Amino acid sequence: MTIEVYLFIALGVLVITWSLASLFKKSPDQTKTILILICSIALVSVFYLLTYQSVSNYQEAKNEEESQRDKVLEALVQYVEANPSDAQAVKVIAEYNLELGNYDGAYKYYQQAYLANASNDISIIIGLIESTLLSRPEVLIYDLNDLVNQALAIDPVDQRALWFGGLIARANGDQALARTRWLKLLEDSQLSVDMRQAINEQLSLIN
Template sequence: MTATFWTVAALFCGVAFFIVLVPLWRHGRRGGRWSFTGIAAALAIVPLALFLYSQVSNWDPVLAERAGREAALVDELARRLEQNPGDLQGWRLLAASYMQLGRYAEGRAAYQHVWSLTREPDDALKLAYAESQILTERATLGGEAGRLVEEVLASQPADPKALWYGGHVALEHGREDDARTRWTTLLAMDLPEPLAQAVQGQLAGLGGAAASGGEAAAASATEIKLSVTLGPGLALTDLAPGAQLFIIARAAEGGPPIAVIRRPPSALPGEFSLSDANVMIEGRSLAAYPEITVVARVSHSGQPTAQSGDWQAEAVVRPGAPETVALVIDQVVQ
């Protein structure tokens, strides 16, 4: 462990020791006797605390020190490049380092300088520069950053990062089908679990993954017919402009969404049909579940995850049943 760790540990142990020892001292003055058991307990605090901290702490002093060294090296590189504004590779390294450290505004400024030095930017630079803009100002999805992402997708349609940001660019321009197709393509790749969950979350907001031609033709084979209305006391006029209606199907025992429909709240009251065309992950089918829990939720934030204040209704249904299930949205999420 590092000197910094031991210094901080000693400081906190000293404070703990002081907190325990002062009451013992006062008790000894009043009663004329010291509690040797209490003193022993106080003395045991330091080794016990250090042992427990070393076993259960999730703070890694080695990693923390290394991060500090990396940040110092990046700052030193920045100071040197101020004297060498024409060092293209140096500035490109600096920009990438800033982004890696999460210093996006500085990364964007550095990439802007790289861009000014580059006559014919390659796809990697286009995508990196676009990312730095998007992470500092989402509105750039509809401007230069969005244009750069589209250029990369035109030449590299299977680039994972381009597909991710390309989905957001398509949504910014109201092209939900393009966004769904791009994220469905991305989800089919071998993604790390956190990224796969993020892509699934985005697809949930769009009503599920894009279906292939054969699947789309067979989508109506198993469906859940729904009639969704608002209950008394709830009015569309009370909703913010960004509100959305989500109809979400899950296995009766719980788990991630199987299928999702997303519509504006103005679709209420209305008739809806959940089918395999709305599934989240290619290859899954509503027919594989004997019972499904369906939730109709009006999200005030526009996000598919339930939040306090959202309106919803819930029912357990059988996929393929001929009758229409009536859902009256009259519950408020607490």
């Protein structure tokens, strides 16, 4: 709904209110009560109408956005099928699938991007680690700890590499390595409060 429509409705409500106010001055008490009731019902009805239309417009806009995004994704998938070595395009599809919760699809495309990129992009390496942990494939093609080491070789203080690295080390029974990685992560002044709390909880389990 446009601002012009809102202004028109607001003006209409003001006119109705002014008219009713004039009637109140000339009407007996019982009539005033009836008019107040009618006015209240009208105002509530207008409120619900505006709310309904706002929600409807929002849903329509959301559906349109999703439709456009799906079209872009479809075109991107077609492009990747024709250009499988374009790691950045493949990464976009992987990120989109991860965002949607399609972890198997994310794992598939992160793996393709990793092979195409020769493991030089830390975001692809971290994405492959995360999607592997979430999709839980029956057969692991890569050693997750090796992937963590590759990521840390690129950026030794990357937050996600240290976080996932700690989780993987702990799962492998190497609590000392997990502790080392998480303590290093705690040194990051940019670490969020929630992340800091999660790390401290993990450390309390291995102390």
